[in-house]
Amino acid sequence: MTLIGIGYKGDAVAGVMFQPFVADGKGRNMWGMRGWGTSPIKREDHAPKIILTTTRTHSSVETDRAIAAIAPDEVLRVGGAGYKALQVLEGTADVYVFATPGTKKWDTCAPEAIIRAAGGELVDMHGKKFRYTKDEPTPNPDGILCVMADLQKYLDRLK
Numbered sequence: 001m002t003l004i005g006i007g008y009k010g011d012a013v014a015g016v017m018f019q020p021f022v023a024d025g026k027g028r029n030m031w032g033m034r035g036w037g038t039s040p041i042k043r044e045d046h047a048p049k050i051i052l053t054t055t056r057t058h059s060s061v062e063t064d065r066a067i068a069a070i071a072p073d074e075v076l077r078v079g080g081a082g083y084k085a086l087q088v089l090e091g092t093a094d095v096y097v098f099a100t101p102g103t104k105k106w107d108t109c110a111p112e113a114i115i116r117a118a119g120g121e122l123v124d125m126h127g128k129k130f131r132y133t134k135d136e137p138t139p140n141p142d143g144i145l146c147v148m149a150d151l152q153k154y155l156d157r158l159k
Contacts, residue, residue, distance in 0.1 A: 001082040005109025007132025012122075015110030017082050030086070032117030041118060044091035049073035053084045053093035055102075062099040062143075066125065069157045070095060081144065085111030088146050089118060095154055096146035099125050103140045105132055111146070120148035127155045 006014040014033040022028055032038040052072035054063060056079045067075060076093055078084060081103050087093040089111075109132050112122040123129055124142035147154060 001080055001086075003082045003106065003110040005106070005111075005113055005132070007105075007109055010131040010133050010136070012109045012112040012116065012130070012132055015113030015117075017086065017110055017114065019083075019086070030089070030114055032114030034113065034117055036117065038114055038117045041089060043089075046091070050095065051076065051093045053078060053087045053096045055079075055084075055098055058098075058100075058102055060100045063097065066097050066099040066143075066158055070097065070154060071157070081107035082111050085115060085122060085146050088120065088148055089115055091148070094147065094149075096122075096144060097125075099143040101139055101141045101143070103144055104138050105130065105136070105140065106138075108140060108144065115146060115148070118148065120146065121151045122146040123151070125158060127151065 002018040004016045005012055016031045018029050020027040030039050050072040051074045053076040056077040084096040088096050108130055115122045123145055125145050
């Protein structure tokens with residue numbers, strides 16, 4: 001997945017995600033921009049249960065603890081920060097958790113802009129917004145928590 005994010009005054013304000021190997025090989029684009037909205041998004045509805053998406057290959061004790069604290073009904077383990085955010089955006093998952101360092105600003109800026117433009121949140125594991133400036137460190141040291149709704153519910157479970 002290709003991710004292009006634009007940060008302005010520290011905030012993720014616009015993003016484009018291109019997923020090349022779908023739609024019979026034609027790929028698809030998703031975009032979002034603060035104040036403008038998003039490209040059309042088809043959200044899936046599922047039974048009233050919590051579906052969590054997380055890393056497929058970089059599991060850790062911290063991530064396993066976070067998953068246990070959230071107590072999801074189902075856990076999806078997939079690769080790519082952008083793809084996991086896309087699962088939340090489209091409703092395949094309710095929450096994306098990655099509780100340790102490992103992602104970088106280039107992994108989160110585009111997805112955060114699109115998620116926020118659609119009404120969701122992409123923050124660190126403490127609920128703090130990421131900052132996108134040349135002076136900020138590139139790594140995201142406190143993981144990722146991404147939801148379209150109920151951010152405080154998940155933050156409370158993680159305390």
